[in-house]
Amino acid sequence: MMRIGEVARCAGVSTRALRYYEEQGLINAERDHNGYRIYDSDTVLLVRDIARLLHIGLSSEDVLQFVHCLGKGNPEPPKDCVALLRTFSERLGALDERIAALTDVRKRLAAETDRLAKVLEG
Amino acid sequence: MMRIGEVARCAGVSTRALRYYEEQGLINAERDHNGYRIYDSDTVLLVRDIARLLHIGLSSEDVLQFVHCLGKGNPEPPKDCVALLRTFSERLGALDERIAALTDVRKRLAAETDRLAKVLEG
C-alpha cells in the first residue's frame, strides 16, 4: 500500500498526472481515513503502461478502451462482452494502421539514412 | 501549378492546415503576382504524408526532421551531412520505440480479444 507520491516516483510521472488518470477512469484509488489516496504496488506497472501509451500518441480515451487488459487496475467484469469485443477489434484496426504508417516512415527514413551514409563514405 | 484551395481538396486537409504547415516550415509556397500561394502538384503527396504523420501522433517538429526525404517539398541540399545523419538515426530510434510500444499493446489487446471471443463461443 503506497501513497500518491511514492507511486508517482516509482512510475516516473507526476502526482498531477495520477490524479488526472483517476479523473479519466484509467486507475482507481482507495482512500485512507484521512482522505489520502492509497494504491497497491500493481498500480505502478499499470501507470507505467498508461504513461507509455499516452506518450506515444494514444488518447486517454483510447487507453481507457483496453486499460483493464493491461493490469489489475480496473477489474470491470466483462458484462457486455459483445460490444467490448467489437471495440477491441476496432482498436486493433486503429493500432494496425498506426503501426503500418510508422513502419512505412521508418522504412523511408532508413533508406535515406543509408543513402546519406554512402555519400559520406564515397 | 495549383492554388491553396485545390491543394487542400486534393490532399484532404484544410487551407488553414496548409498555412500552418508552411508556418512550421514543413512545406514551401511560391507567390503569384497577387500574393496568392502557388504549389506544384508534388506538394499534394507531401501534404498527404505530413497529415498522416501528424495524425498518428508525431509532432510537427518530428515531421520537420525528415520531411525532405518524403518528397521534393524541401530540397534543402544536405549541407551538414553528418549532423543530418545523426538526427536521422535518432529519429529512427524513436520510431522503433513507438512501433515496439504499439506492437506490444496490439499483442496484448489481441490476446484479450481472443479470450473474450472464446468466452462467447463456449
Place this chain on the structure above:
DNA sequence: TAGGAGCTTGACGTCAGCGTCAAGGTCAAG
C-alpha cells in the same frame, strides 16, 4: 507545539494543431 513534508480540492495556465471568425483584396462571369 512548531515545523516541514506530504496530502487534499479547486482553478487557472500552457502548448500543439488546427477551427473559426473578421476585414479586406482579386478576379472571372453575368
Place this chain on the structure above:
DNA sequence: CTTGACCTTGACGCTGACGTCAAGCTCCTA
C-alpha cells in the same frame, strides 16, 4: 460594375494532458 468564389493576414477559440499555483488539512519529528 457588381456579385460571388477564392485568396490574404491577423487574432482569438478549442481540446487534451497535464503544470502550477493557492489555501488548507495531516502527520512525524524535534
